[in-house]
Amino acid sequence: MNSGIERFSLNQQTIRQWSLPELVAGCTAAGVRYVGLWREPVRAYGLRAAARLVREAGLAVSSLCRGGFLTAADPAERIAAVDDNRAAIEEAAVLGTGTLVLVCGGLPPGSRDLSGARERIADALGELAPYAAAHGVRLAVEPLHPLFASDRSVVSTLRQALDLAERFPAERVGVVVDAYHLWWDDTVAGQLARAGRGGRIAALQLADWITPLPEGALLGRGQLGDGSVDLRWFRERADAAGYTGPVEVEIFSPALWARDGAGVLAEVLERYRTHVL
Amino acid sequence: MNSGIERFSLNQQTIRQWSLPELVAGCTAAGVRYVGLWREPVRAYGLRAAARLVREAGLAVSSLCRGGFLTAADPAERIAAVDDNRAAIEEAAVLGTGTLVLVCGGLPPGSRDLSGARERIADALGELAPYAAAHGVRLAVEPLHPLFASDRSVVSTLRQALDLAERFPAERVGVVVDAYHLWWDDTVAGQLARAGRGGRIAALQLADWITPLPEGALLGRGQLGDGSVDLRWFRERADAAGYTGPVEVEIFSPALWARDGAGVLAEVLERYRTHVL
Numbered sequence: 001m002n003s004g005i006e007r008f009s010l011n012q013q014t015i016r017q018w019s020l021p022e023l024v025a026g027c028t029a030a031g032v033r034y035v036g037l038w039r040e041p042v043r044a045y046g047l048r049a050a051a052r053l054v055r056e057a058g059l060a061v062s063s064l065c066r067g068g069f070l071t072a073a074d075p076a077e078r079i080a081a082v083d084d085n086r087a088a089i090e091e092a093a094v095l096g097t098g099t100l101v102l103v104c105g106g107l108p109p110g111s112r113d114l115s116g117a118r119e120r121i122a123d124a125l126g127e128l129a130p131y132a133a134a135h136g137v138r139l140a141v142e143p144l145h146p147l148f149a150s151d152r153s154v155v156s157t158l159r160q161a162l163d164l165a166e167r168f169p170a171e172r173v174g175v176v177v178d179a180y181h182l183w184w185d186d187t188v189a190g191q192l193a194r195a196g197r198g199g200r201i202a203a204l205q206l207a208d209w210i211t212p213l214p215e216g217a218l219l220g221r222g223q224l225g226d227g228s229v230d231l232r233w234f235r236e237r238a239d240a241a242g243y244t245g246p247v248e249v250e251i252f253s254p255a256l257w258a259r260d261g262a263g264v265l266a267e268v269l270e271r272y273r274t275h276v277l
Numbered sequence: 278m279n280s281g282i283e284r285f286s287l288n289q290q291t292i293r294q295w296s297l298p299e300l301v302a303g304c305t306a307a308g309v310r311y312v313g314l315w316r317e318p319v320r321a322y323g324l325r326a327a328a329r330l331v332r333e334a335g336l337a338v339s340s341l342c343r344g345g346f347l348t349a350a351d352p353a354e355r356i357a358a359v360d361d362n363r364a365a366i367e368e369a370a371v372l373g374t375g376t377l378v379l380v381c382g383g384l385p386p387g388s389r390d391l392s393g394a395r396e397r398i399a400d401a402l403g404e405l406a407p408y409a410a411a412h413g414v415r416l417a418v419e420p421l422h423p424l425f426a427s428d429r430s431v432v433s434t435l436r437q438a439l440d441l442a443e444r445f446p447a448e449r450v451g452v453v454v455d456a457y458h459l460w461w462d463d464t465v466a467g468q469l470a471r472a473g474r475g476g477r478i479a480a481l482q483l484a485d486w487i488t489p490l491p492e493g494a495l496l497g498r499g500q501l502g503d504g505s506v507d508l509r510w511f512r513e514r515a516d517a518a519g520y521t522g523p524v525e526v527e528i529f530s531p532a533l534w535a536r537d538g539a540g541v542l543a544e545v546l547e548r549y550r551t552h553v554l
Contacts, residue, residue, distance in 0.1 A: 112507040114463065147424040149461035150505040151488050156461050184426035184433050186391065211428050216489040228427040230389040 004277050005269060009034030009062040011205070011250035012041060014268065015261045020045045022261060024057045030265050034062040034246040036205075039091060051095050061097035062246035063140065063176075063203045064088065070124035071105035071117040071154060078120070081105075085128050093135040099202045100132065101140050101176055104164075106151040117154045122164055129172040140202035141165050142176035145184075147217055158182055158191035165200050174202030177243075178250070179234040180221055183209055189237060196241020204238045206231050206276065207251045221251045224271035231275045247276065281554050282546060286311030286339040288482070288527035289318060291545065292538045297322045299538060301334045307542050311339040311523040313482075316368060328372050338374035339523035340417065340453075340480045341365065347401035348382035348394040348431060355397070358382075362405050370412040376479045377409065378417050378453055383428040394431045399441055406449040417479035418442050419453035422461075424494055435459055435468035442477050451479030454520075455527070456511040457498055460486055466514060473518020481515050483508050483553065484528045491531075498528045501548035508552045524553065 010032055012023050020041060027035055035054065042050045042064075054061060067088035072078045085102075092100045104121045107114065125139060132139050143161040144153035155161050161175040175195055182188045195201050208227030213220045224231055235247060249268055256264050287309055289300050297318060304312055312331065319327045319341075331338060344365035349355045362379075369377045381398045384391065402416060409416050420438040421430035432438050438452040452472055459465045472478050485504030490497045501508055512524060526545055533541050 107505050112505055114461070118463075145424070146422065146461040147490065147494070150486055154461075160463065184391070184423040184431075186395075186437065209427055212493040213424065213490065215492045217424070217494065228384050228389055 004273055005031060006033065007245070007247045008032055008269065008272055009036050009246035009248035010265065010268070011036035011065070011248050012038055013065075014249055014251045014256065015264050017257050018261045020050055020053060024053055024059060026262055026265055027059060028057050029262075030269060032265070034060050034248070036063045036065065036248045036250060037061055037095060038065045039088060042091065042095065047091055047094050055096065061095045062248050063099040063101050064092040064095055064097050065101045066103050067100050067139070068102035069105040070102075070121045071108060073108045073111065073116075073120065078124070082124055082127055085124070086131055089128070089132045089135050089137050092137045098136060098138055099140050099174075100137050101142050101203065103142055103144060104153050104155045106149065106154060114149070114154050118160070118164070121155065122167060125164065125168060125173055129168050133172045138171060138202055139173045140176045141173065142178060143181055145181040157185055158188055158195065162191060162195055162198070162200060166198065170199040174200045176203045176205060177201055177234065177238055178205035178207070179229050179231055180205070180207040180209060183229040183234075192237045192241050196238070196243060199242070201238060201241065201243040201245070203248060204235065204243060204245065205248045205250045206234065207249070219252045219254055221253055223251060223253065223256065224249065224268065225275040235276050281550055282308060283310065284522070284524045285309055285546065285549055286313050286523035286525035287542065287545070288313035288342070288525050289315055291526055291528045291533065292541050294534050295538045297327055297330060301330055301336060303539055303542055304336060305334050306539075307546060309336075309542070311337050311525070313340045313342065313525045313527060314338055314372060315342045316365060319368065319372065324368055324371050332373065338372045339525050340376040340378050341369040341372055341374050342378045343380050344377050344416070345379035346382040347379075347398045348385060350385050350388065350393075350397065355401070359401055359404055362401070363408055366405070366409045366412050366414050369414045375413060375415055376417050376451075377414050378419050378480065380419055380421060381430050381432045383426065383431060391426070391431050395437070395441070398432065399444060402441065402445060402450055406445050410449045415448060415479050416450045417453045418450065419455060420458055422458040434462055435465055435472065439468060439472055439475070439477060443475065447476040451477045453480045453482060454478055454511065454515055455482035455484070456506050456508055457482070457484040457486060460506040460511075469514045469518050473515070473520060476519070478515060478518065478520040478522070480525060481512065481520060481522065482525045482527045483511065484526070496529045496531055498530055500528060500530065500533065501526065501545065502552040512553050
């Protein structure tokens with residue numbers, strides 16, 4: 001029953017109606033070996049208790065979401081952001097994951113200076129990468145779809161993410177390949193190969209692209225197979241580039257959140273077998 | 278009073294509460310010399326009557342929106358789309374504009390094949406370009422923001438638009454540079470220079486990027502100066518690349534449509550002076 005899902009990881013936002021114990025029990029029952037966690041529910045449950053719960057169930061944490069938001073121009077805000085990322089690094093270490101996902105941040109209020117914002121991200125990575133390495137954690141820069149360029153991430157393409165990451169050693173800064181954010185880009189095949197050559201792929205995430213987008217655009221991701229993304233292509237290209245890590249399904253969808261969690265997981269696994277393997 | 282707005286063009290969608298006679302009267306009263314027109318309101322008024330109305334008021338038509346939607350895989354749909362584009366070319370010629378804006382089309386239902394869709398666009402351009410040239414009209418490929426890749430345009434970047442356009446002579450196929458669609462892309466400066474060198478810039482359009490996006494994303498454009506786009510940068514770069522044509526303001530905004538048209542135009546012109554000139 002469980003063949004083929006050895007690399008599958010369930011990002012907890014996909015079934016956020018589940019508490020952490022429900023997530024652990026549900027994944028264990030379904031034969032899932034990896035979970036992707038988010039800081040807020042982990043802290044609400046208690047960091048060390050969460051780490052113990054997951055570890056004792058035999059699950060591994062594929063990634064922790066999320067650090068980042070490193071584009072503030074205001075010095076006090078910048079210091080606060082770097083401090084918060086240090087805390088995220090520590091949390092990742094306690095949870096036993098080597099991957100901290102970074103959503104790097106949009107434009108500060110009133111700013112139109114994209115390249116300045118990107119440079120501030122690079123500066124912050126330089127400050128954080130040694131701290132992360134000392135904790136056995138790699139910073140994973142996630143390019144977000146260009147629709148989020150103003151408010152969530154001025155890093156919009158895999159090329160931009162690699163341009164940032166490659167300023168640092170590969171074991172310190174990698175990239176997240178999320179098919180939802182990158183599917184539209186006809187340069188992504190070449191950039192995936194580049195990422196693989198450099199050992200930069202820290203995580204592979206999947207969700208499908210469906211329209212119409214809801215207000216605010218964030219919570220409009222589709223179940224695997226329901227949309228426009230050739231998900232298998234991404235998995236195959238990442239594999240061909242040498243990526244052997246978990247394949248994390250991260251879907252933000254109120255339609256999925258309104259359903260029974262076990263039913264959602266069964267459907268996600270069936271779609272994973274059909275559209276990803 | 279009118280200095281500085283010699284190149285300004287009002288796309289009629291910006292004040293779509295105006296009828297065509299109101300648009301012509303409003304623009305004339307404000308000293309505006311160009312209008313960008315859409316096929317549907319022009320046909321509702323009557324093509325030849327609209328052409329006469331605009332011409333007799335001394336206005337020039339900067340562009341006609343829009344042809345395109347050339348990605349259908351179904352042969353009958355494809356023939357219908359090419360026929361419709363031939364009609365759009367004829368309408369552009371009657372209106373006296375040399376620029377037909379093409380929104381090239383998204384993925385056909387159920388398809389995930391972006392490159393196949395892009396090739397079908399190229400095929401259709403090959404079929405349409407001679408017909409357009411015979412009518413004194415240039416096809417203008419508009420790259421749309423990647424958020425529209427699945428349902429409106431698989432051409433998402435200026436590079437992709439130029440890759441398509443450059444398969445044909447520059448006087449037959451150009452590109453539309455719309456800051457709203459391209460602002461997030463850090464390769465756009467180089468592509469603007471490329472477009473200018475090749476004489477490919479057929480139109481320059483402006484709107485600002487604001488969030489949150491509304492449901493469906495289409496009608497969420499911002500008034501000039503209200504958002505994240507460095508509009509002056511786009512105008513200056515286009516100028517530096519040799520573009521001397523109209524600068525068209527095209528904002529889809531229910532907030533602007535709910536207001537008095539003359540007041541909107543006055544505000545747009547004031548913002549244009551502040552943020553574009």
